Amino acid sequence: MTLAAATELATATNEHLANISNTLIYSAMAVYTLAFFAYIAEWLLGSRSKVGRTAAALTADAKAKAQAKAQGKAPAVTVNQGGSTAVLERPQVVVRSAAGSRDVPDGPGAHGGDAQGDLYGRIAISLTVLAFLIELGGVVARAASVERAPWGNMYEFNITFSTVAVAVYLGLLALKKNVRWLGLFLITTVLLDLGLAVTVLYTASDQLVPALHSYWLYIHVSTAIFCGAVFYVGAVATILYLFKDSYENKIASGGTPGRFANSVLDRLPASASLDKFAYRVNAAVFPLWTFTIIAGAIWAGDAWGRYWGWDPKETWSFITWVAYACYLHARATAGWKGRKAAYLAMVAFGCWLFNYYGVNIFVSGKHSYAGV
Numbered sequence: 001m002t003l004a005a006a007t008e009l010a011t012a013t014n015e016h017l018a019n020i021s022n023t024l025i026y027s028a029m030a031v032y033t034l035a036f037f038a039y040i041a042e043w044l045l046g047s048r049s050k051v052g053r054t055a056a057a058l059t060a061d062a063k064a065k066a067q068a069k070a071q072g073k074a075p076a077v078t079v080n081q082g083g084s085t086a087v088l089e090r091p092q093v094v095v096r097s098a099a100g101s102r103d104v105p106d107g108p109g110a111h112g113g114d115a116q117g118d119l120y121g122r123i124a125i126s127l128t129v130l131a132f133l134i135e136l137g138g139v140v141a142r143a144a145s146v147e148r149a150p151w152g153n154m155y156e157f158n159i160t161f162s163t164v165a166v167a168v169y170l171g172l173l174a175l176k177k178n179v180r181w182l183g184l185f186l187i188t189t190v191l192l193d194l195g196l197a198v199t200v201l202y203t204a205s206d207q208l209v210p211a212l213h214s215y216w217l218y219i220h221v222s223t224a225i226f227c228g229a230v231f232y233v234g235a236v237a238t239i240l241y242l243f244k245d246s247y248e249n250k251i252a253s254g255g256t257p258g259r260f261a262n263s264v265l266d267r268l269p270a271s272a273s274l275d276k277f278a279y280r281v282n283a284a285v286f287p288l289w290t291f292t293i294i295a296g297a298i299w300a301g302d303a304w305g306r307y308w309g310w311d312p313k314e315t316w317s318f319i320t321w322v323a324y325a326c327y328l329h330a331r332a333t334a335g336w337k338g339r340k341a342a343y344l345a346m347v348a349f350g351c352w353l354f355n356y357y358g359v360n361i362f363v364s365g366k367h368s369y370a371g372v
Contacts, residue, residue, distance in 0.1 A: 017145035018205035024138030031131035038124035046117025158197035216299035241274035316355035323348035
């Protein structure tokens with residue numbers, strides 16, 4: 001076989017693998033769509049008669065406080081125990097966080113606490129696992145088509161990012177964490193991300209620009225993708241916290257939420273649980289984001305002869321780091337728990353999103369590898 005023939009054969013094989021990758025990504029989108037409808041069925045067909053825990057807990061708490069006030073006693077606090085509510089007297093001086101100022105039990109979940117809803121939820125998770133494996137196969141085939149890491153442009157970054165985001169969700173489920181409430185919101189945005197990837201951001205399989213030929217590509221970019229996936233999960237929890245906190249506030253002040261809020265928001269974990277979950281996942285991944293920036297600086301020193309040059313990507317990575325550092329510091333300070341810290345968390349995630357999309361697509365610099 002001549003060298004030209006061997007080269008042509010290798011090129012054909014690469015194109016074949018690239019086509020397989022594209023087929024797998026589209027197949028994953030189809031299965032994610034089925035999972036999306038299964039999650040919808042879990043929410044719609046799950047029992048609504050078993051929700052109302054938030055309203056019941058806050059009503060019982062209000063009655064207990066009114067009764068204690070009438071008797072000239074210290075206010076009482078309601079404590080959820082195994083689905084029931086007990087009233088315990090507490091001392092005169094109690095210091096509590098803003099997010100945990102109400103003793104509200106977690107909701108039953110998207111399934112509403114019944115067998116039918118739980119069945120659709122399990123089907124949705126099974127479809128999510130299948131779609132994840134198919135999408136992972138698409139990412140691996142893309143990497144094999146050019147024999148390099150599959151994140152040399154924005155298309156590859158997107159399909160890898162969505163794969164890792166789903167992996168984080170499934171990993172939390174595997175650890176027996178109660179995060180099934182994330183499923184519908186996660187899969188919805190994963191479908192949007194993949195839709196954007198295969199249309200606006202699609203780039204044909206090709207070799208890397210010279211500056212990216214480094215083992216740091218595997219270290220720096222992979223950690224950045226993982227951090228972004230975890231930050232995303234924390235952002236979803238933060239958004240849901242803001243909605244749930246408003247819902248609880250409305251009930252506590254004597255208001256009557258609409259039917260949608262009663263049937264959806266009451267199934268979610270309590271606002272205090274959502275706030276704690278968001279804080280923990282952001283705090284857990286923040287050191288890795290710090291390492292990501294340091295690894296990028298070391299790579300820049302190898303590739304460009306300087307560790308830091310205030311390139312747009314470097315600048316916004318640092319801004320994102322500062323924003324999350326401020327959030328974690330504020331969250332650990334009593335006066336900034338709850339909604340104030342949640343708003344700061346959303347600002348931090350907004351910085352990450354701009355660093356992810358805006359800098360790569362709209363800003364020119366040494367990191368302009370979007371390929372679009």
